[in-house]
């Protein structure tokens with residue numbers, strides 16, 4: 601599937617969020633997700649406003665809503681307004697990891713009510729199918745989508761081998777809700793038996809650990825270039841955080857220019873892939 605255009609893959613999915621993502625990618629000519637890991641609500645809004653309007657190519661904003669110090673629910677209303685104004689998708693990077701009953705409550709309730717506003721979220725496969733049952737009981741009726749963390753970008757990650765294969769099997773059984781993976785490479789056919797026909801299988805691969813100027817950080821993060829991820833490893837969407845907004849607060853035009861740079865690199869790598877270069 602990964603040699604096809606994003607637009608031609610829409611029909612491979614029944615989930616509305618998967619369709620929305622692929623359609624938005626095709627329309628905006630972008631496979632960039634901006635990861636905005638800042639702790640001040642005003643900085644979060646300022647970064648989105650800096651990046652979105654002038655370079656309206658950004659597909660996604662990925663949030664860690666629980667790191668915001670001055671959170672109140674009016675922030676969500678502001679975020680929703682921005683996503684309608686500039687036509688992008690939210691991905692709350694919650695990394696759920698508990699039993700089905702607990703994650704259903706964490707997803708629907710509490711301070712953040714993630715399911716009410718975030719199109720996409722993700723979960724560790726470690727509890728087994730229970731976690732998908734719990735999250736889909738909340739998210740599926742709302743048309744939300746889920747990614748499983750099949751691999752991680754950090755040095756020494758335990759999500760390898762049979763763990764990764766099991767994650768893909770879990771997803772394969774729940775394709776109405778699980779639309780893809782956080783992973784470092786394509787997962788088509790991974791962990792399938794010889795009798796299984798997975799030739800028409802399609803999952804979205806969102807990949808973090810992307811940097812053009814650094815190879816990693818001091819806490820085990822590892823970076824690859826957009827080209828390595830999209831062209832070399834068949835990933836679909838690059839997730840870029842500090843590569844865009846820096847580690848100390850940068851000027852708005854610098855942030856916008858960095859976003860443009862990653863967006864261009866990501867799209868060029870995709871064109872090279874579908875054109876077989």
Ligand code: UP6
Pocket residue numbers: 635637664693751752753754782808809810821839840841842843
């Ligand atoms: N993230 C990873 N690696 C994973 C999964 N998630 O880095 O395997 C998330 C981090 C962070 C973002 O939680 O929000 O992607 C990467 O940020 P960075 O580009 O600033 O390193």
